[in-house]
Amino acid sequence: xxxxxxxxxxxxxxxxxxxxxxxxxxxxxxxxxxxxxxxxxxxxxxxxxxxxxxxxxxxxxxxxxxxxxxxxxxxxxxxxxxxxxxxxxxxxxxxxxxxxxxxxxxxxxxxxxxxxxxxxxxxxxxxxxxxxxxxxxxxxxxxxxxxxxxxxxxxxxxxxxxxxxxxxxxxxxxxxxxxxxxxxxxxxxxxxxxxxxxxxxxxxxxxxxxxxxxxxxxxxxxxxxxxxxxxxxxxxxxxxxxxxxxxxxxxxxxxxxxxxxxxxxxxxxxxxxxxxxxxxxxxxxxxxxxx
Amino acid sequence: xxxxxxxxxxxxxxxxxxxxxxxxxxxxxxxxxxxxxxxxxxxxxxxxxxxxxxxxxxxxxxxxxxxxxxxxxxxxxxxxxxxxxxxxxxxxxxxxxxxxxxxxxxxxxxxxxxxxxxxxxxxxxxxxxxxxxxxxxxxxxxxxxxxxxxxxxxxxxxxxxxxxxxxxxxxxxxxxxxxxxxxxxxxxxxxxxxxxxxxxxxxxxxxxxxxxxxxxxxxxxxxxxxxxxxxxxxxxxxxxxxxxxxxxxxxxxxxxxxxxxxxxxxxxxxxxxxxxxxxxxxxxxxxxxxxxxxxxxxxxxxxxxx
Numbered sequence: 001x002x003x004x005x006x007x008x009x010x011x012x013x014x015x016x017x018x019x020x021x022x023x024x025x026x027x028x029x030x031x032x033x034x035x036x037x038x039x040x041x042x043x044x045x046x047x048x049x050x051x052x053x054x055x056x057x058x059x060x061x062x063x064x065x066x067x068x069x070x071x072x073x074x075x076x077x078x079x080x081x082x083x084x085x086x087x088x089x090x091x092x093x094x095x096x097x098x099x100x101x102x103x104x105x106x107x108x109x110x111x112x113x114x115x116x117x118x119x120x121x122x123x124x125x126x127x128x129x130x131x132x133x134x135x136x137x138x139x140x141x142x143x144x145x146x147x148x149x150x151x152x153x154x155x156x157x158x159x160x161x162x163x164x165x166x167x168x169x170x171x172x173x174x175x176x177x178x179x180x181x182x183x184x185x186x187x188x189x190x191x192x193x194x195x196x197x198x199x200x201x202x203x204x205x206x207x208x209x210x211x212x213x214x215x216x217x218x219x220x221x222x223x224x225x226x227x228x229x230x231x232x233x234x235x236x237x238x239x240x241x242x243x244x245x246x247x248x249x250x251x252x253x254x255x256x257x258x259x260x261x262x263x264x265x266x267x268x269x270x271x272x273x274x275x276x277x278x279x280x281x282x283x284x285x286x287x288x289x290x291x
Numbered sequence: 292x293x294x295x296x297x298x299x300x301x302x303x304x305x306x307x308x309x310x311x312x313x314x315x316x317x318x319x320x321x322x323x324x325x326x327x328x329x330x331x332x333x334x335x336x337x338x339x340x341x342x343x344x345x346x347x348x349x350x351x352x353x354x355x356x357x358x359x360x361x362x363x364x365x366x367x368x369x370x371x372x373x374x375x376x377x378x379x380x381x382x383x384x385x386x387x388x389x390x391x392x393x394x395x396x397x398x399x400x401x402x403x404x405x406x407x408x409x410x411x412x413x414x415x416x417x418x419x420x421x422x423x424x425x426x427x428x429x430x431x432x433x434x435x436x437x438x439x440x441x442x443x444x445x446x447x448x449x450x451x452x453x454x455x456x457x458x459x460x461x462x463x464x465x466x467x468x469x470x471x472x473x474x475x476x477x478x479x480x481x482x483x484x485x486x487x488x489x490x491x492x493x494x495x496x497x498x499x500x501x502x503x504x505x506x507x508x509x510x511x512x513x514x515x516x517x518x519x520x521x522x523x524x525x526x527x528x529x530x531x532x533x534x535x536x537x538x539x540x541x542x543x544x545x546x547x548x549x550x551x552x553x554x555x556x557x558x559x560x561x562x563x564x565x566x567x568x569x570x571x572x573x574x575x576x577x578x579x580x581x582x583x584x585x586x587x588x589x590x591x592x593x594x595x596x597x
Contacts (some may be wrong), residue, residue, distance in 0.1 A: 013552050027399040034390070035408040038466065042411070044434050048426075057432040057438075079375040103318040110315030114308050122316065129327055131518070133526055135550060135567040137330035139337065139560050144330070163322025194311045225529055230555050244418050248425070248533060255426055257580050262422050266415045273414050277407060 049073070049260040056256050060237040071238070076247065081236050085243040092154055092239055093221045098167055099161035100217040101210055107164040107173035109198045113184065123173075130166045142230060154239070156231045157224065168213045175209035178203055193287065211279040215272070222269055240265045337564040348561075355565040365566065367541050368549040371457065375545065376524040378461045383468040383520050384513065391475030392505075406476070412470035421533035424463050428534075444482065450535050460530045460543065471516045478512035479505070507590040514589045518581055525574050531593040546570050 033100040048056060052069040076082060110116075111123055114166060145156040187201045203210070207280070228242035235243065244265050247258045313320075341351045359365050394406055412420065427434045428449040436446035447455045482505065490500050506513075528547040531537055536550075537544040546566065554563030 024398045024400070027396050028391065031393060031399060031402075035405055036394070038409050038412055038469075041423055041434065041466075044427065045423050059432060060437055061432075061434060107316045107319040110312050114312035114315060115305075116309045116312030119312065119316075122320070125323070126319065129323065131522060131574075131578060133329065133522060133567075133571055135526065135547060136334055136571045137327060138567065139554055139564050140330040140333035141326060142555075143333070143560065144325075160322070160326060162318065163326065164319035166319070169319060177360070194308070198315070219414055223415070223417050223419075230551075241418050244422065245533065248422060253469040258422055259426070262419050266419050269414060270411070273411070274407075 006212045044111065045259045045263055047264045048256055051256050053254075053256060069256060072256040073264070076261050080243065080246060082240075082243065083235055085238050085240040088154060088237060089222060089239040089241070092157055092224075093218055096156045096161040096221040097214050097217045099158065100165060100213055103162050103164040104168035104213060105172055105203060105206075105210065106198070107169045108176055109202060111169065112176035113171045113197070113202070114194070126166045126169060130170065138230075142186070150239065151231050152233050154232070154237065157221075157239075158225045161221075165217075168216070171212060172206065172209055173204055179205055208279070211276070215276050215279045218272060219269065320376065327405075334564045336569060336570055337561050342560040342562075343558070351561075355562050356569075359565055359569065364541065364544065365546075365549055368452040368544045368546045370543065371544055372525060372527065372546045374457050375460060375527055376521065378458065379464040379527075380517070380520045381523045382461060382465050383471060383524075384517050386465050387468045387471035387516065388475050388509075391472045391479060394472070395476060395479040406473075409472060410469035414466045417529045418533055420463060420467060421530050424459075424466075424530075425534045428459050431557070439527065451539060455537050456535055456539065456542045460527065460534075463530055464524070464527075468520075471520065472488070474512055474516055478509050482508045510589045511591060514581070514585050518578055519579055521581065522574055525570065 013039060044061065047061075047063055047065065049072055050068050051065040051072070052067060055065060111119065111126075141156075142151075145151055150156050150159075183201050183205070184197050187197050192200065223241060224239075225241045225245075228239050229245075232238055232242060235246070244261060247254075247261045338355050339350060339352055340348050341355070342348045390409055394402060394409065396402075399405075426432070428435055430446065430448040430451060433446075433449070435449070439446040449455050449459045486504050486508070487500055490504060495503065526547050527545050528551070531543040531545050531548050532551070535543045537548050547570070550563050550566040550570070553559045553566060
């Protein structure tokens with residue numbers, strides 16, 4: 001009797017512990033197994049980038065190269081102006097991030113904080129253009145830039161960033177709206193101009209949202225392929241995304257080199273992503289799709 | 292006395308704000324007038340002209356559209372894009388939702404690591420993904436057919452097969468659908484837990500909780516993702532341009548690839564503009580249908596209070 005009454009709780013705790021641990025193990029395993037699908041191509045890419053040629057196209061694939069083959073990196077770097085491409089992409093990214101931050105925060109401040117006639121209508125138009133497929137304006141835009149002789153340069157890829165992209169305006173406006181109006185009023189009483197309120201009150205309080213815009217624009221500019229494809233013709237002027245195309249091979253499979261260059265081209269992106277992860281997630285929380 | 296003195300100052304303050312408002316939004320307004328409204332008008336005008344480097348530009352009315360309706364390759368591109376959208380859009384929306392539901396689970400180790408890994412492909416878009424998958428999908432030496440071989444399946448010829456080329460692109464699209472997943476995660480975290488607690492007390496099982504709470508509360512997010520995914524899927528380009536060059540036998544000739552060839556390889560700006568407008572109308576029509584249907588299945592919390 002006594003033995004029994006003691007034994008039952010022990011069995012019970014063991015069982016309930018199992019019941020608590022089992023789902024935890026199950027979900028962790030499931031998530032881990034699933035993640036393989038998303039990660040394995042990357043692992044294959046990195047491993048192939050360092051493989052000697054005789055280990056590249058074999059079945060089953062070699063995962064750990066028998067020796068590190070640096071020529072996969074060196075040979076394309078000698079053949080193509082890869083460092084110039086990096087420089088071009090860097091130029092693009094710096095100018096575009098600056099332009100996007102400046103222009104979209106100005107416009108968002110106007111929509112969030114200032115009353116003017118036609119504001120609501122304008123904002124609806126802005127939201128509608130978010131859904132506009134770029135192809136409709138593509139040819140006239142191309143025509144325009146070629147008429148002013150800006151093609152075969154990075155300018156057509158930079159200048160549009162200074163005209164406030166609707167998505168960023170929307171995102172920043174949503175964020176500015178959450179800042180209390182009392183801040184503006186207090187600043188105004190202290191003799192701040194409207195521009196001061198924008199520059200000294202709202203912007204410093206919106207670092208998180210501005211970070212989201214910066215990161216999104218960085219990723220977008222870094223990855224843009226179609227823009228350089230139609231505007232830039234001279235290989236030396238390519239950004240890295242466009243230059244990468246020259247390593248696309250179907251017939252002569254130098255895939256070690258192709259993967260080495262692909263890896264190089266996304267490395268900075270991955271680094272930025274890891275160091276700024278919270279901004280990626282925050283951006284989505286701010287926009288709060290429910291709008 | 293005071294009110295009288297205040298009145299003019301107030302109105303000048305309002306006028307200042309009015310002018311400042313327009314000044315602040317002017318970067319977007321100017322950009323919109325040039326790069327959106329102006330460009331659209333110009334593009335619409337272009338569709339009425341025959342533009343060719345060899346002959347002079349001439350007005351041909353609606354003949355570009357008439358020619359399009361009989362252009363075998365264009366009709367093929369409509370079918371190809373339609374197939375891609377029909378497969379990719381629902382799969383991307385559903386896969387991202389499934390992953391988000393899994394990763395929203397608190398009974399799990401290292402959830403942050405998993406989220407990062409699932410999201411990673413979506414930041415590396417376009418050309419790098421295409422170059423990578425070109426080799427993952429290689430029928431003889433590719434990773435995918437190797438893995439299929441391990442479990443005893445003889446994989447198809449993927450990007451080299453007319454039948455499997457579009458499904459290959461769909462796979463790539465789903466693989467890179469991580470940004471949708473993040474939106475769902477944010478949506479899921481916005482659902483108040485008391486709702487679930489109340490349902491549990493009332494004896495609802497997990498399926499009932501999912502169908503009666505999670506899905507309705509998440510429907511605005513699903514709606515937003517569906518619209519954005521549809522719009523994106525209709526514009527599929529990079530994969531077919533880089534991986535298959537539209538082949539084999541035009542099996543991956545998408546509308547935007549067709550447009551690119553007409554406009555930027557053959558420089559038929561008028562004809563390519565007509566293609567762009569057809570694409571625009573198709574996208575708008577689908578978006579409108581989704582918007583119209585949303586009343587029936589999208590649930591907004593605010594409506595409860597009315």
